[in-house]
Amino acid sequence: MNEIIRPRGATPPLSAQRWDDSRFDEERAKILATWKTGADVDLNDAAAFHRSRAALTNVARKRGWAKQTGNVLLQPYGGVTTLAGQTELIRHVATEGGADIVPTTIDSQTRNLKYAAAEEALRASERQGAELLNGFPIVNHGVASTRQLVQAVDVPVEMRIGTVFPQLAVEVGFAGGMSSVTAGPIYYTAHYSRDTSLPETIANWQYVFRLIGRYAELGVPIGLQIHGIGTSTPFPNTLLGACCVLETLIAAAQGARSFSLDARLMGNMVQDVAGVRAIREVAEDYVCGRFGYRDAVITIDRKSWSGRYPEDMARAYGIVCYNAMSGMLAGANEFIANSVQEGVGIPLKESNADTLKAIRQVVGMMKGQRAGLQAEPVENEIRLMKLEMNAILDAVLELGEGDPARATELGFRHGLIDIPFAASRHCKNEVMVARDAEGAVRYLDAGRIPVPPEVLKYHRACLERRETGRRRKIDYQTIVDDIFSISRGCLVND
């Protein structure tokens, strides 16, 4: 049982097609054998456990309920090493912070399959009463402990794991009663790995999606929070949205049906509001419309700014509340909330709860106030964003002959999908973005991304206005400034 084994089947050619049962079962046997706790995973038993719990302790059901009733959901981030610590954390954010969904972030040793090292750190943490890992080593904790954890609160638990090797952790998480996981192959290839190829990550995540399909067949809906793509620096929500659609299509093909798609705060209000609405419309068009998954439930979560934060908590409240406002104006269904200690380190549970309370206050004050931003600039931005997302999706789907998995791989290979500051060697890194004078994110260099000429022209004009305004070209230093601007207290630092 060596931790370095990275289980792989005799990989069939890349395709979005639903895995046949034999492929899944074969793969599954190997996965569950990679660490001792895999032996405790039993699908029927797990489904029975899920079914025994109240309906709204399930993430997928809770998102569906909230969408129908117009409730806005709040979820913080959070994961610590020990079972006691994680139990205390989720209890605190649920009861004190009023979280609607609680997170369990998995540590990065586990994400990289270093189970033995994680075991050592877990035991040391328990001995020292410290939390030595940057998340909850769920594989080492195993199914029984995870069930103890999820039963500690009456809100559902979403597992948060950025990795290209999700299979065993997800098996343990679902068997332990968690009912959603953050996904998927595009984001995690680009940003959470260096060498792993897209076909490999897609296959690893297809395993998870098929597992969700199996749970669905047993009457247990399981949710996905879909990241799409992103860089934690200023980044176009269009590219993010196009990749969300691809990840959703890949997941839907294996049987997943509950999708919360990210729309990330970048800071320009018009663009951020437009982003939520445009991603929603394009996703519904492709997923429920063109690809025919009519029973898919799509919600949009407003993710907070996910780049550098100020260390000062008071200033972080400014970002957190600004994010809440932009999400409310846009009609987001859920907030995934970085805490006001984001810039400091893994937050104390009290900070997590306080962050939720601040957001809840804004949500409460703005409920029903969407009408305020039916403004021309927003509608224009939505139109351009949809044009662009359609262009990207149509181009890569054509390359992939309609198969979203192959479309993804070929899209990256040919640079039609691309990001700056990628961790992965499989990104071309040709694209470069900058903020315009109002802080909206624009392509400085679109590389080979098939951005329609009208959109590109508009972006260029916006950037030129910034250059003219400050009488200085937009150069590398500007890009650096744009990465730090929010943490330094403004959006545009000219």
Add this chain to the structure above:
Amino acid sequence: MNEIIRPRGATPPLSAQRWDDSRFDEERAKILATWKTGADVDLNDAAAFHRSRAALTNVARKRGWAKQTGNVLLQPYGGVTTLAGQTELIRHVATEGGADIVPTTIDSQTRNLKYAAAEEALRASERQGAELLNGFPIVNHGVASTRQLVQAVDVPVEMRIGTVFPQLAVEVGFAGGMSSVTAGPIYYTAHYSRDTSLPETIANWQYVFRLIGRYAELGVPIGLQIHGIGTSTPFPNTLLGACCVLETLIAAAQGARSFSLDARLMGNMVQDVAGVRAIREVAEDYVCGRFGYRDAVITIDRKSWSGRYPEDMARAYGIVCYNAMSGMLAGANEFIANSVQEGVGIPLKESNADTLKAIRQVVGMMKGQRAGLQAEPVENEIRLMKLEMNAILDAVLELGEGDPARATELGFRHGLIDIPFAASRHCKNEVMVARDAEGAVRYLDAGRIPVPPEVLKYHRACLERRETGRRRKIDYQTIVDDIFSISRGCLVND
């Protein structure tokens, strides 16, 4: 030197006309004799002191500079009893919080001319190292101490004093180097006194305005922050704006020229944004246009929600940041910021600084983003608000035959200006307001306020939509709910 003497001249008939010098000088001698520290007030010496200081240590100049350069100013609230305490407070909010203007709130014994009682509490505070009063007893501190205070920071100091008897405190404040004061007669009659009549309060404040005129003649501009009217419960910004215009006109007639007019956050974003813009346009029209004070400098400050706050600081951050956003979208020139401890008690200086940092973060992120809210609902609200303010102002000015002081008095007497929950016996208390379904403030009963039929009809329709929506009439319980809604976490609590 008895503290209960309330100095009054042989009051000439009420009028906005500029006082003649003999009236002012006579009155002045009496005022300065009401407490021993009055003897240290010397106008020429004071003007020389002001002139010796850097230009931007003057509130009026700083507001003018900010307006020209597009800078947004931040000012917290704050006043404690002792000189040491107040010095520490303004230093802290200036250096740690980055305040652009620092406040000195005067205690309410002083506001009610109880100088002897204030003296006792001041000495006891010094002895005990405690802060026993709810503000800075400036009359007891006197000119020299006040100069020490203002010299402790390189930002200007605004004196904050809600009272119908401002004269001596303002004399000491200005002689001590403070360069602005919060005003004026309408707000302070309605809300800071019970029996004092409008003619009396107007005369008392005309004294202050004439004193500002004197300083102006000596080359020292002095600012005013104009409150208009308000109740710290949901309240129409139109009535507030109309009264701001009247107070400004009364002050301008005596020689004041620097005016920062309040526009208060009520919670509905469309209406709050419209409020700032409508008040600005109407004020410029009447003050600079119709009444011809072309050299008046008018800026608009976004005052934060000034009703009940939650005790929870995290939630208070939500309110504070929401306020900042609404002000930025509206193009406010300045923020007067309740601290995140508003609901708890007189804030610690650290909370004051933290509050400013949160606002500064939002201000920084939104600078230049106004375009976002050029939305139809906002333009419509602005149109209706201007219609209403014009109607009120024209009606009362007609009653007062063009004299804003008499217009004010007669307006109140006949109920054309009115508020709910007044402290003063001179308000009719016939008007009643409630929130509509989106939280906008609407007249439930306009009493005798000359609200144009079109506006009233619109308000009625909005309220009916709320009644239909929740299938329950708007009654007294609703009004109570609307007072507590924000402190309980939402805008509309149905």
Add this chain to the structure above:
Amino acid sequence: MSSDQRSTKGTIVTGVIGDDVHVIGIRLMEYALKQNGFAVVSLGPLAQQKEFIDAAIESAADALFVSSLNGHAELHIPGLRDACVEAGIGDILIYAGGQLTIRRPDWEQVRKRFVDELGLDRIYPPDVNPDTPIHDLESDIGARRAGKSRKETA
């Protein structure tokens, strides 16, 4: 005490004491008192001790509802009970509410000061729901009237 007043649940003098103008809370309290069948004599803001006492004597009131928010309760409430005693209404119920301190010391400490030392009957923190003091008032008045009737018939 007139039988007329006996037929209402009681008469309450309300006001905001001293140099304080925070009138909104006591207005809501007055409304709730009336809704619950009490007669209210309202002094409004900036009410002095003497005004409370004069109004109480004139209306044969059962209780004073003293509000204070601006942080100066400590300057204006001491002496109130003694003044009542001196005026011959020493056993009148005195409740206070609003925000009785600057900042927030431990509530037990506040209670000790205002109830044990200054002789008030009951005090309430800012977040109190009007129902709570009204409920207390009903039972306090009930107890006293019962006591008095016993004495009278005895």
Add this chain to the structure above:
Amino acid sequence: MSSDQRSTKGTIVTGVIGDDVHVIGIRLMEYALKQNGFAVVSLGPLAQQKEFIDAAIESAADALFVSSLNGHAELHIPGLRDACVEAGIGDILIYAGGQLTIRRPDWEQVRKRFVDELGLDRIYPPDVNPDTPIHDLESDIGARRAGKSRKETA
């Protein structure tokens, strides 16, 4: 050391150590290093100790720039100095930056751990401006070359 490399200011191996993917900071650092005339060998994220050492030997590097943000520096940096010694490059400069701890203990404590105990030359807090380590690097390399030349000519 080739005279060629002497003509640049030095060669630096950069990477994010262990199981860490936070690559943005080190990318900016690399950019600044190049701008300032250094040669950079970039390993990117998820770089293991052995990769640092192999690259350093291959490029005859002057320094390792080890980045770590995800809170696992304590799991991946210990042993790095010893491994360098073992590989025969024991005196190579090792700098680390990013976010070296979970939460924020006192900086002096952190310095003690990573510099005094683990043998790194310098460490930096998250808010460091790239100019600071580059300035330090120039003087550290300068001092060593001066030392070495003295030794060589001696």
